[in-house]
Amino acid sequence: MALKILTVFGTRPEAIKMFPLVHALRGDSRFVSRVCVTGQHRGMLDQVLAIAGVAPDHDLNVMQPDQSLDALTARLLTGIGQVLDAERPDWVVVQGDTATAMCGALAAYYRKIPVAHVEAGLRSGNIHHPWPEEINRKIIGTMARLHCAPTETAADALKRENTDPAAIHVTGNTVIDALHWVTAQIREKPELAAGLTELEARFAGKRIIGVTSHRRENFGDGMQGIARAIRQIAARDDVALIFPVHLNPHVQSVMEAELAGLDNVALIAPLDYPHFARLIDIATLMLTDSGGVQEEAPALGKPVLVMRETTERPEGVEAGTARLVGTDSDRIVAETFRLLDDSDAYAAMARAHNPFGDGHSAHRIVELLATG
Ligand code: UD1
Ligand code: UDP
Numbered sequence: 578m579a580l581k582i583l584t585v586f587g588t589r590p591e592a593i594k595m596f597p598l599v600h601a602l603r604g605d606s607r608f609v610s611r612v613c614v615t616g617q618h619r620g621m622l623d624q625v626l627a628i629a630g631v632a633p634d635h636d637l638n639v640m641q642p643d644q645s646l647d648a649l650t651a652r653l654l655t656g657i658g659q660v661l662d663a664e665r666p667d668w669v670v671v672q673g674d675t676a677t678a679m680c681g682a683l684a685a686y687y688r689k690i691p692v693a694h695v696e697a698g699l700r701s702g703n704i705h706h707p708w709p710e711e712i713n714r715k716i717i718g719t720m721a722r723l724h725c726a727p728t729e730t731a732a733d734a735l736k737r738e739n740t741d742p743a744a745i746h747v748t749g750n751t752v753i754d755a756l757h758w759v760t761a762q763i764r765e766k767p768e769l770a771a772g773l774t775e776l777e778a779r780f781a782g783k784r785i786i787g788v789t790s791h792r793r794e795n796f797g798d799g800m801q802g803i804a805r806a807i808r809q810i811a812a813r814d815d816v817a818l819i820f821p822v823h824l825n826p827h828v829q830s831v832m833e834a835e836l837a838g839l840d841n842v843a844l845i846a847p848l849d850y851p852h853f854a855r856l857i858d859i860a861t862l863m864l865t866d867s868g869g870v871q872e873e874a875p876a877l878g879k880p881v882l883v884m885r886e887t888t889e890r891p892e893g894v895e896a897g898t899a900r901l902v903g904t905d906s907d908r909i910v911a912e913t914f915r916l917l918d919d920s921d922a923y924a925a926m927a928r929a930h931n932p933f934g935d936g937h938s939a940h941r942i943v944e945l946l947a948t949g
Contacts, residue, residue: 749934
């Protein structure tokens with residue numbers, strides 16, 4: 578009998594890291610694949626579903642403007658619970674550390690349905706950075722039956738927490754599968770990533786810096802520091818910054834207020850995945866507080882300055898392709914200028930480096946699900 582697998586996801590990064598698994602499951606007769614999206618993100622989730630050709634079986638559509646963590650959690654837990662009661666899957670698969678992932682695991686646990694955790698074992702060691710993700714992933718880790726760790730470092734973190742070693746498997750991170758897939762799509766159909774042409778022409782001759790920022794723990798002082806840094810970097814006439822702004826109103830209001838109207842700063846809507854891959858490709862470096870971008874930029878040989886105090890992805894820092902720079906504007910500016918002005922420093926960071934996966938993670942996870 579085919580195993581029924583329910584994948585549950587709701588935000589942009591989960592969708593990007595889950596679509597390779599959904600693709601692998603739907604082509605495999607050992608499984609019946611069901612997809613539940615929570616709609617924790619709406620527009621940014623739908624961008625990924627459209628590109629990846631994923632049609633959800635359930636869409637809980639939970640997003641509300643400026644949602645609070647507790648109300649979001651309540652909507653997610655009851656909504657996912659109802660889907661589980663209707664579907665009674667053999668496995669629930671969640672990814673990462675969002676509210677959707679935590680509630681997906683908890684709702685499954687309440688029904689004694691086994692949980693597989695994709696991207697298991699990431700730890701910063703600080704429950705306030707990133708917030709609330711560090712706690713979400715620890716909670717999921719306590720309930721999961723199968724832990725798909727992206728790296729040996731992540732697997733070791735789980736072992737240190739006394740997780741059953743037989744349940745931990747190093748699979749690589751499915752983000753590299755997703756990146757390979759989208760790169761192949763763009764190669765076949767360049768028009769998929771042609772929407773940046775106008776900006777590329779406007780900024781011809783300048784070095785492009787790609788920027789993203791959205792972390793809740795950076796709201797307030799952290800985000801102000803990031804915005805101030807971008808303003809100072811933009812004072813140079815040899816650079817241009819392309820910043821697809823996250824739809825969270827706390828991010829939009831700060832960035833609009835601080836950066837609108839600067840000639841060489843393009844504040845643009847979130848890019849779909851092919852266009853974001855193109856942005857990394859044309860960028861000299863990336864400035865980000867994102868988790869996923871810390872994994873993708875090194876894979877594409879681009880230095881990444883991580884605007885956070887801690888990271889749960891030390892592999893990029895250890896390899897020298899990522900550097901933690903915090904949210905103090907002077908530090909961000911100094912580190913950015915160093916990369917722009919010191920070609921040796923730049924060359925040392927701009928090496929293609931792929932500690933996060935080989936592009937075959939989804940198939941490894943599928944085999945683990947098949948053998949239980
Ligand atoms: C969430 C995750 C975070 C992840 C991030 C990826 C939690 C607690 N946080 O944070 O781990 O790194 O997604 O981006 O799960 N909004 C829109 N349209 C969208 C998406 C968001 O309008 O497509 C706005 C809404 O006003 C929404 C707000 O952003 O209420 C916040 O969204 P939410 O998912 O709660 O938090 P994020 O900061 O995006
Ligand atoms: N991304 C995207 N469009 C954008 C910005 C980011 O497709 O405009 C992708 C990026 O390639 C990465 C993921 O979104 O795969 C990261 O999502 P985000 O930074 O929102 O969340 P995090 O990874 O920090 O949880």
